[in-house]
Amino acid sequence: MLADLICSSGLAQPVRISHVEPVRRPYASAVSFSYRQGDSVVHLSYFNNNLIIYLASEDHNPEYRYKVSSLLPQYVNTRDTFVVLPNLPNGELLFEVQNIHQSNFPPAHLKIIVESPLWLRWWFLPMMFLYGLLFVSAFLYLFYRYRLRQFMRLQRVRDRIARDLHDDMGSYLSSISIMSQTARRSAMKDPAKTQATLERIGQTARQVMDSMGDIVWSINPTHDSMEQVVARMTDVASSLFAWSADQAVHVALDMDVAAEVRQLSLSAENRRDFFLIYKEAVTNVAKYAKASHVRVSLRREGANLVLVVQDDGQGFNTQSPVRQNPSGGNGLRNMQTRAALLNGTLTVESTIGQGANVTLRFPV
Amino acid sequence: MIVIVWPILTGLIVWRQLDRRERSLIAFLLSLLTGEIIATILRFSMMRNHFMHYVATLAVLGLILFFYANSGRSRWIVTSIVVAITVSIPIEVFVWTGFNQINTVTETLAWLLLTSLAFINLKHLLDSSAEVSLRKNPFVYYHTGFFILGFFRAGKSCFVRYFIETSLDLYFFMDTLVVIMGAVAYSLFALGILYRQRLSVSSNAVV
Numbered sequence: 001m002l003a004d005l006i007c008s009s010g011l012a013q014p015v016r017i018s019h020v021e022p023v024r025r026p027y028a029s030a031v032s033f034s035y036r037q038g039d040s041v042v043h044l045s046y047f048n049n050n051l052i053i054y055l056a057s058e059d060h061n062p063e064y065r066y067k068v069s070s071l072l073p074q075y076v077n078t079r080d081t082f083v084v085l086p087n088l089p090n091g092e093l094l095f096e097v098q099n100i101h102q103s104n105f106p107p108a109h110l111k112i113i114v115e116s117p118l119w120l121r122w123w124f125l126p127m128m129f130l131y132g133l134l135f136v137s138a139f140l141y142l143f144y145r146y147r148l149r150q151f152m153r154l155q156r157v158r159d160r161i162a163r164d165l166h167d168d169m170g171s172y173l174s175s176i177s178i179m180s181q182t183a184r185r186s187a188m189k190d191p192a193k194t195q196a197t198l199e200r201i202g203q204t205a206r207q208v209m210d211s212m213g214d215i216v217w218s219i220n221p222t223h224d225s226m227e228q229v230v231a232r233m234t235d236v237a238s239s240l241f242a243w244s245a246d247q248a249v250h251v252a253l254d255m256d257v258a259a260e261v262r263q264l265s266l267s268a269e270n271r272r273d274f275f276l277i278y279k280e281a282v283t284n285v286a287k288y289a290k291a292s293h294v295r296v297s298l299r300r301e302g303a304n305l306v307l308v309v310q311d312d313g314q315g316f317n318t319q320s321p322v323r324q325n326p327s328g329g330n331g332l333r334n335m336q337t338r339a340a341l342l343n344g345t346l347t348v349e350s351t352i353g354q355g356a357n358v359t360l361r362f363p364v
Numbered sequence: 365m366i367v368i369v370w371p372i373l374t375g376l377i378v379w380r381q382l383d384r385r386e387r388s389l390i391a392f393l394l395s396l397l398t399g400e401i402i403a404t405i406l407r408f409s410m411m412r413n414h415f416m417h418y419v420a421t422l423a424v425l426g427l428i429l430f431f432y433a434n435s436g437r438s439r440w441i442v443t444s445i446v447v448a449i450t451v452s453i454p455i456e457v458f459v460w461t462g463f464n465q466i467n468t469v470t471e472t473l474a475w476l477l478l479t480s481l482a483f484i485n486l487k488h489l490l491d492s493s494a495e496v497s498l499r500k501n502p503f504v505y506y507h508t509g510f511f512i513l514g515f516f517r518a519g520k521s522c523f524v525r526y527f528i529e530t531s532l533d534l535y536f537f538m539d540t541l542v543v544i545m546g547a548v549a550y551s552l553f554a555l556g557i558l559y560r561q562r563l564s565v566s567s568n569a570v571v
Binding site for chain 2: 047119135138146149267
């Protein structure tokens with residue numbers, strides 16, 4: 001009854017925690033720690049989690065019992081005036097101590113908070129998950145951009161094929177259609193005119209086949225290598241200059257292709273532009289130059305591919321080329337346009353009577 | 365003898381063909397390798413080697429300066445950030461952590477800067493004209509490699525000191541993860557150098 005009275009009035013403290021100090025591990029750096037008598041809470045870090053608690057009592061021969069919640073659930077009796085709590089687990093612990101001889105008094109309490117390491121805190125795993133998610137998201141985003149780019153490339157190829165079919169095939173087929181109607185109307189009245197018209201229809205049809213062959217060849221991925229391009233270049237030149245031979249003009253063709261050029265590969269768009277520039281150049285030589293010797297050279301200069309078509313024909317004035325083909329005349333302009341598409345330069349040099357030199361230079 | 369001389373000669377020949385940016389990449393990889401060797405020797409000699417992190421941080425900053433801050437509108441911004449981080453290293457070392465301690469903040473910032481620049485440049489490359497094929501563009505591989513390497517190294521740098529002091533299991537886990545992802549990145553660098561001849565000296569190459 002008296003004890004309860006003393007306890008409730010706060011006049012008596014049969015057991016008190018006089019001092020608390022951490023036990024520093026030899027390899028751990030010093031950590032600031034403070035405890036003043038009467039404090040109800042002490043904070044420890046997870047790497048400095050050993051504690052000595054000093055007890056004091058008015059009793060001359062005290063015997064204590066203590067427990068630590070979730071660590072020592074049962075009371076431990078001791079006559080020592082200190083308690084060593086080594087290697088305390090992370091989290092909140094409640095230390096309770098009582099004088100066995102004065103068990104009617106409430107025990108003294110000390111809340112011990114051992115801070116968890118970072119990786120045991122609630123935010124660490126979600127943060128690591130977010131970091132990983134950021135990496136995956138970044139890669140998915142880049143992959144999405146790559147797929148979009150590939151789609152754009154595909155679309156560009158489709159557009160180009162459609163444009164080529166419309167521009168080349170469409171105009172040729174329209175011409176054939178119109179000429180066939182003309183031939184039908186004049187079949188009975190003017191057989192000679194009909195004959196000429198049929199001849200032009202045949203010529204146009206051959207141009208259609210030729211253009212179609214170029215389009216199919218340019219989009220076929222098996223022709224990506226420069227080896228294939230060179231083979232077709234040789235075929236075209238041989239067939240063109242064989243036709244010239246029928247005109248009783250012997251044209252000697254000299255193809256000089258550097259070994260390192262054969263290792264290159266061009267994209268479908270570049271391959272087509274490059275090939276059509278070459279084709280236009282050698283066609284011009286075959287049709288108009290009256291040359292006896294043609295030299296085609298293909299070499300690499302640094303990052304550039306250089307094509308040179310050189311002839312010893314009659315040459316022309318590059319400032320005002322004579323339009324020998326009344327229905328044409330766009331050849332040089334088309335070559336310049338295609339060279340620009342290749343991010344390259346096209347140089348045409350010629351002197352009347354001394355042949356011509358066409359040089360294409362573009363990066364690969 | 366030939367086993368030693370042949371790779372050195374091949375390396376010298378290849379080195380002469382590389383442009384300035386690619387040389388900075390090779391120099392960076394060599395500095396990382398040398399740093400690892402020195403750190404290992406010091407560890408075996410029971411000497412604390414944490415100061416090697418300052419060297420690694422400087423190598424990353426040097427790479428950024430030569431590889432990413434040599435052209436473009438953002439040149440001065442990147443250079444300014446690099447200078448700021450470089451100046452912060454001695455401040456962190458002598459004022460905050462103490463000498464021969466890992467410079468967590470500046471090292472993490474340097475790797476994060478490299479990661480960000482690699483990502484931005486990779487995106488810029490993917491947004492470039494669809495006319496240009498990227499399949500054999502070496503810079504795709506370089507930027508991807510830097511992105512992977514930087515991302516995981518930044519994560520490791522952020523916690524390496526803490527893990528060394530508190531949990532070696534986690535330290536070894538992070539270290540192994542960085543080694544594995546580093547192998548992926550180095551493979552990408554090797555692929556890029558293989559393709560270097562196509563575009564590295566081209567005037568209109570997209571980089």
